[in-house]
Structures are given as C-alpha cells and as structure tokens.
Amino acid sequence: DVKVTQSSRYLVKRTGEKVFLECVQDMDHENMFWYRQDPGLGLRLIYFSYDVKMKEKGDIPEGYSVSREKKERFSLILESASTNQTSMYLCASVAGPPTYEQYFGPGTRLTVT
Amino acid sequence: ELKVEQNPLFLSMQEGKNYTIYCNYSTTSDRLYWYRQDPGKSLESLFVLLSNGAVKQEGRLMASLDTKARLSTLHITAAVHDLSATYFCAGGGGTSYGKLTFGQGTILTVHP
Numbered sequence: 001d002v003k004v005t006q007s008s009r010y011l012v013k014r015t016g017e018k019v020f021l022e023c024v025q026d027m028d029h030e031n032m033f034w035y036r037q038d039p040g041l042g043l044r045l046i047y048f049s050y051d052v053k054m055k056e057k058g059d060i061p062e063g064y065s066v067s068r069e070k071k072e073r074f075s076l077i078l079e080s081a082s083t084n085q086t087s088m089y090l091c092a093s094v095a096g097p098p099t100y101e102q103y104f105g106p107g108t109r110l111t112v113t
Numbered sequence: 114e115l116k117v118e119q120n121p122l123f124l125s126m127q128e129g130k131n132y133t134i135y136c137n138y139s140t141t142s143d144r145l146y147w148y149r150q151d152p153g154k155s156l157e158s159l160f161v162l163l164s165n166g167a168v169k170q171e172g173r174l175m176a177s178l179d180t181k182a183r184l185s186t187l188h189i190t191a192a193v194h195d196l197s198a199t200y201f202c203a204g205g206g207g208t209s210y211g212k213l214t215f216g217q218g219t220i221l222t223v224h225p
Contacts, residue, residue, distance in 0.1 A: 031210045043156075043201075043215045050210045090155055099161045100144060100211035107155040 002027055004093045004105035012111045019078040021108050023091030031094035032074040033102065034058075034066065036087040043090065049074055081112045115140050117204050119216035126192045126223050134219045136185040136202035143206035145178050145185045146213065150199045159200075160187075192223045 007022035023032065033048040035058075045058030049068040063085060067075040078085055088109050092102040116139040126132050136145070144163055148156040160169045162178035162185060169176050173196065175188045185202055199220050203213040 033211075042217055045212070048210060048212065056210075092156075094211035098163060100205055101146070101158055101161050102156075102211060102213060103158065104148075104156040109153075 002093075002103045004091060004103050006089075006091055006105040006108050008108050009106060010109050010111075012113065013078075013081050014113055015082060017078075017081050017112075019081050019110065019112075021076040021078075021089055021091075021110070023074045023076070023093075023105055024072055025074075025093035025103070026072065027093060027095070027103070028071065029093045029095060030071070031100075032068070033092040033094065034064075034074065034076045035090045035092065036060070036085075037090055037107075038087050046076065078110075081110075083112050086110060086112045115142060115204050115206070115214040117202060117214050117216040119200075119202055119219050122217055122219055124219055124221045126189070126221065128193055128223055128225055129191050131191065132189050134187040134189075134200055134202075134221075136187070136216055138183050138185075138204045138214075140183075141180070141206060142183070142204035144204070146203045146205070147174075147176050147185070147187055148201045148203065150201065150218070152198075156201065189221075192221075194223050194225065197221055197223045 003026045034046045035043045047066040049055045065077045091105040095101045147159040160176040165180040167178045173190045199218045201218045203215045205213045
C-alpha cells in the first residue's frame with residue numbers, strides 16, 4: 001500500500017523562525033512535490049523534485065527552499081517564517097509512467113504567529 | 114499553459130438524487146485525475162483517466178474523459194451524505210515530471 005507521511009499534522013511557529021516540514025514516501029518514487037492550500041486559492045505548487053538533489057521551482061517558491069538528500073525524503077524549509085505562510089502544506093509523491101498518479105500525505109497545518 | 118475549470122463550484126444535493134460535476138481543460142492533457150478532499154484532510158485519489166473515452170466507476174461515482182471536447186465528468190448516482198466533500202479534477206501531460214494543474218474544486222453537500 002502506498003504511504004506518504006508528513007512530520008507534523010499541526011505546527012505553530014513564531015515569525016522569523018526557521019521551519020522544517022518533512023515528507024517521507026515508501027514507494028521508491030523519483031518525483032515529489034510540495035503544495036500549499038489556502039481557502040479561495042486552491043492548491044499552489046511551491047517546489048518539486050525529480051531526483052535526489054534535483055529540484056525545480058513551482059509557481060510560488062519565494063520564501064521557501066527544499067532539500068532532497070535521500071530519495072524517500074523531501075523537506076520544505078521556511079527560511080524565516082512569516083504570518084502569510086500560515087497555510088495547509090501538502091506533500092505528494094508521484095508514481096511513474098503511465099499514470100504519474102500523485103499520492104498525498106496527510107498535510108501539515110502551519111500557523112505562524 | 115494548461116487551465117482547468119470546474120463547474121459548479123458549489124453543489125447542494127438531496128440524498129438519492131443524481132448529478133454531474135464538469136471539468137473543462139484548455140489544452141491537450143494526456144491524463145486527467147479526480148481527487149476527493151474531506152474538510153481539514155488531505156487529498157485522496159479517486160480516478161486516473163488516461164485515454165479518450167476512458168470510463169471508471171467506484172461505488173456511486175463514475176468518471177469519464179472526452180479528450181476531443183477537453184471535458185471530464187464526475188457523475189454521482191443516488192447521492193448519500195458520506196459523499197459530502199470537495200472534489201478536484203486535475204490535468205497533466207507531457208514531460209512535466211507529473212506536474213498537475215488543479216481545478217478550483219467543487220464543494221458538494223448532500224442533504225437528507
């Protein structure tokens with residue numbers, strides 16, 4: 001069975017803190033994605049990775065960075081958290097061809113105060 | 114650039130009724146996906162449609178794909194309260210590492 005886990009379900013951080021969100025998959029997938037989801041704005045792609053140490057910016061990368069040192073783990077880093085980064089963060093792991101189906105983790109609801 | 118539009122965005126149904134959610138997309142898309150999201154939860158994959166004319170069914174939900182019309186539909190048969198959720202369609206294609214473009218989502222509420 002497909003499994004994608006995220007390090008925290010709920011997280012509260014202060015403005016200016018460095019925040020790490022971790023995502024782990026056990027399916028040996030090469031591609032992994034980070035999204036944020038906000039009411040009225042839908043899902044927006046922050047970054048994705050297509051191999052270890054390989055990454056590409058998504059639609060809204062500003063204020064974020066990522067790390068993929070091992071195939072199974074993809075981390076999202078908020079260098080200096082701000083209140084406008086309060087959101088639901090969703091990680092997805094992507095199957096290969098032909099489906100490229102995305103399997104989502106349970107999500108992390110981050111509040112920055 | 115692929116754009117995906119769903120309608121309706123809000124759907125209030127009575128139990129036992131049938132209805133259809135429509136998903137239009139702007140350019141060629143090799144693959145079309147349907148996801149379900151319960152409040153406060155993550156996205157759950159429902160269907161993956163890979164070719165023109167593809168039809169998939171699971172319980173009271175049936176999804177279809179017409180690539181010529183650039184249209185996918187999610188048909189709900191004899192709705193029950195448990196189907197209340199937000200439904201997203203998403204399109205993907207080409208050598209894009211599996212990148213998806215999501216629709217806005219349809220909030221479905223099923224009333225007794």
